[in-house]
Every structure is written in structure tokens, then in C-alpha cells.
Amino acid sequence: MKALKNLEQIRKQDNESWLHPWESMTDVGAANRTVVQRAEGIHVYDEKGNRLIDGPGGMWCMQIGYGRQEMADAIAQQIMQVPYMNPFSLTSEPSARLAAKLAELAPGDLNHVFLTTGGSTAVDTALRFVHFYNNVKGRPNKKHIISRASAYHGSTYLCSLVTGKDRDRNWFDIGSPTVHFLPSVNPSRRPAGMSVEAFADEKVRDLEQKILELGAENVGAFIAEPIQSSGGVIVPPNGYLRRCWELCRKYEVLYISDEVVTGFGRLGHWFASKDVFGIEPDLITSAKGLTSGYLPLGACLISDRVFAEVSGRRARGATFGHGFTYSGHPVCSVAALKSIEIIEREGILEHVRELGPYFQSRLQELRDIPIVFDVRGMGLVGCVECSVKSIAEDSLAFDSDLGARIDRHCHELGLMVRPIVNQCVFSPPLVITKQEVDQMMDALREGIVRTMHDIEQELGITIA
Incomplete structure (x- = not known):
């Protein structure tokens, strides 16, 4: 899919006119939000035409998938x-x-x-x-x-x-x-x-x-x-x-x-x-x-x-x-x-009951990453909470930056993440397949690992 031609105008209108939910008033007018230009199935397409798995399923709400005629x-x-x-x-x-x-x-x-x-x-x-x-x-x-x-x-x-x-x-x-x-x-x-x-x-x-x-x-x-x-x-x-x-x-x-x-x-x-x-x-x-x-x-x-x-x-x-x-x-x-x-x-409830345990097991596998503090969930909803215990940082700003970094890396890997401070929450469309769960979890793992390496390089530490 092609990139948006009028992206600059959309961003200008968004930043100057739309007061978003939970808007940071310190940074208001300077956001660089992803512009969704199309959506189909479990995917959304950003302003550059990149296809992303919609990890949060909109806002916990996209059950049957996008684009249903x-x-x-x-x-x-x-x-x-x-x-x-x-x-x-x-x-x-x-x-x-x-x-x-x-x-x-x-x-x-x-x-x-x-x-x-x-x-x-x-x-x-x-x-x-x-x-x-x-x-x-x-x-x-x-x-x-x-x-x-x-x-x-x-x-x-x-x-x-x-x-x-x-x-x-x-x-x-x-x-x-x-x-x-x-x-x-x-x-x-x-x-x-x-x-x-x-x-x-x-x-x-x-x-x-x-x-x-x-x-x-x-x-x-x-x-x-x-x-x-x-x-x-x-x-x-x-x-x-x-x-x-x-x-x-x-x-x-x-x-x-x-x-x-x-x-x-x-x-x-x-x-x-x-x-x-x-x-x-x-x-x-x-x-x-x-x-x-x-x-x-x-x-x-x-x-x-x-x-x-x-x-x-x-x-x-x-x-x-x-x-x-x-x-x-x-x-x-x-x-x-x-x-x-x-x-x-389409038997979607049955599909969730069948796929849910696999989704949760793939989430639990992320526990071996040193910055993953906790993994929890049920059915097709989950959370990966990250923290860096080896440094003294324990602030909202640091935790928010941690979540934002994971989000950016996952975006590059084809996955949309919704960070709530340092917690990445997931509720993908209920029609997601086992193969797509694997794609999602592989991207999430890599995004978290890249974030950990960023912090190690910037602070000169080894996280273990």
C-alpha cells in the first residue's frame, strides 16, 4: 500500500485541532501519531503503507476483524x-x-x-x-x-x-x-x-x-x-x-x-x-x-x-x-x-477457547527476557510488564520511555503495541490464527530485546 500523499496536512490538523484522549498537555501539538489509512482482518496500515498486526485490537474491541462487508x-x-x-x-x-x-x-x-x-x-x-x-x-x-x-x-x-x-x-x-x-x-x-x-x-x-x-x-x-x-x-x-x-x-x-x-x-x-x-x-x-x-x-x-x-x-x-x-x-x-x-x-467463541491457551503459553515464554517483570492474561487478552531492576531509575518518565521504546521497535517489526506506561497490553482481534499469534509473539520478543539492548548501550550496563 502506498504512503499517504497528504500526510503533512493530516498531522497539522491533528496536532492543531484534535485534543486526544489522555493528551499530554506539556507536549500538546507536537505528537507524531500513527495515521491509520486502512484496516483489514487483524491488520492496520500506517501512513507509510506498512502492514501491522493490531495487537490491542483497537481498544480491546475489534472482535470480528476489520473490513467486514x-x-x-x-x-x-x-x-x-x-x-x-x-x-x-x-x-x-x-x-x-x-x-x-x-x-x-x-x-x-x-x-x-x-x-x-x-x-x-x-x-x-x-x-x-x-x-x-x-x-x-x-x-x-x-x-x-x-x-x-x-x-x-x-x-x-x-x-x-x-x-x-x-x-x-x-x-x-x-x-x-x-x-x-x-x-x-x-x-x-x-x-x-x-x-x-x-x-x-x-x-x-x-x-x-x-x-x-x-x-x-x-x-x-x-x-x-x-x-x-x-x-x-x-x-x-x-x-x-x-x-x-x-x-x-x-x-x-x-x-x-x-x-x-x-x-x-x-x-x-x-x-x-x-x-x-x-x-x-x-x-x-x-x-x-x-x-x-x-x-x-x-x-x-x-x-x-x-x-x-x-x-x-x-x-x-x-x-x-x-x-x-x-x-x-x-x-x-x-x-x-x-x-x-x-x-x-463462525464459531468465534469456540475458536478463542481453543486458541487462548496457546496465546497465553507464547506470552509466558517471554519471561526469559531479563527486563520482563511479569506476564499475565487469560483467553485472548494479555500483558507483558517490563522493568529494569539493575538501575536506580523508578520514575513514571523512565517507565513510560521503556514502553514507548518497545512500541517503536515493534512497529518496525510489523506489530502495533499499546503501552500503558511500562506494560504492553494485548487483545488482538478474536479471528487471529495460530500462525498470526506466532508472528505477533516473535515480533514482540524481538522488540523487547532490542529495547533492552538500547538501554544497555546508553547506560553502559549489562542487564541480567
């Missing part, structure tokens, strides 16, 4: 038929069908679906429902929310309150006396000499102690990603989530499972909550893979058990006064339905 056809047809409808007073066939399909696919009794515009608004919906639920039930004090360190639940104000990544909270006034964070559940950071089983016991105790400290009558919900994705693909110890869910039932605390990343096949199932972790949450939030990234859409699923307590004769005349102009957008709903159809027809 039937997706384009379904979207175009719906645009010409009904491009928009008012969700406050009207409905449409795609929106109704999608809600019914999600209820069918969801675990347990999560049969009520609130369609949103993305992951953040799905989480906002869940949190607002917790407030609504307890107000209708006459429990105005039961509003405290328990989250966890390293959690990421979105970027709008309400869901940023329950996000536990310090670097995402800096410079914003987003503290709340009704939001509480439990310590990290990352097993690789457990105290020396502590077994994983003992660590799991401690993390479960953290939750129960916090509920008792606050008073169960004051705690509205516990929110948790099955795998803390943006926090660095932190996989909790075996049984941790199930035991947390049981505590929530014991103390009448609603359990919100944030499956914005893990839903729709990332771990080989429509939803990971029950099939992977053995829990049936009161609410599930989802987005990203719901449409395979083709259009923005999110959903908050609510259980019958909870819904029944604030509806019908128990509603006390209340209205759930919450919604968005683009709730249940018919075109986005069609994109979700078509993506789900493709996943079902």
Missing part, C-alpha cells in the same frame, strides 16, 4: 431505513431485537437491558440505578460504592469516581466520601513468602472488612472488572470473585460486573462472569466488543430479582429518569446484532 451492508441499509429514532417515546426493531438478544445471552436472570452510548455511560447507568434502587426501597443511606485499586470504569464524572488508577485521577477533582477503594488484587505484587491462596483470603477479607467498617446498611454496591484490563490485565486469584459475590449476597450489596472488555468473546464466552468466574451479578455493564468496535454502543443489564423490587406495585410511582439522546440507536443496534450473528455463525 456484511457489517457495512447492514449498517448502510439501516441508515437508509431508519437512521434515528427518539428512544424516550419510540422504539425500533433493531433496538428491541438487540435487547432481547442480550437478555438471551446473559447469565442468570439479567433480562432487563438499558442501551447506552458506550462503556462509560453503561457504568454511569449502573451506578445511577444503584442510587435509584435504594431510594425507591427507602434506603437513602445505602449509597456507598466499593471499588478496587487499579480499576478502570470509564471517563465520565460518575464512573471516574470509582476508577482506582491514580494516574487517571491526577489533576481532576473526583474524590467522593461515598466511594472506597480496596487494595490491589494483583498476585504478582503480593508480599514475599505469601502464597496465592493466602493472598486471595486477604483480598476477600478486605472487602468484608470494608463493608463492616462502613456498615452494610450504607453500602450500595461493589463494582469489579472480572479482569482489570486497563489496570494492566490483572487476573484475580482463583475463587476471589466468587467469594466476593457471595459476600455481596450475604450483606445485601449489589454486585456490578464491569464486562466492557471481557464481554463478547474476549475470554471465549459471551460474558465471563458466570462461565469463567462462577458469578451471577446483579448488574453487568458492556460495550466495546458488543459491536466489534464498528459503531459506539454500550449496555447495562439488570437482573429480574433486583428489577422486580423497584417496578410495578413496588415502584412507588417512581420514574427512572435517566437516558441519552442516542440510547438504543437503531444503526448501532444493527451493528451489534450483525457482529453477534457473525460470532455465532
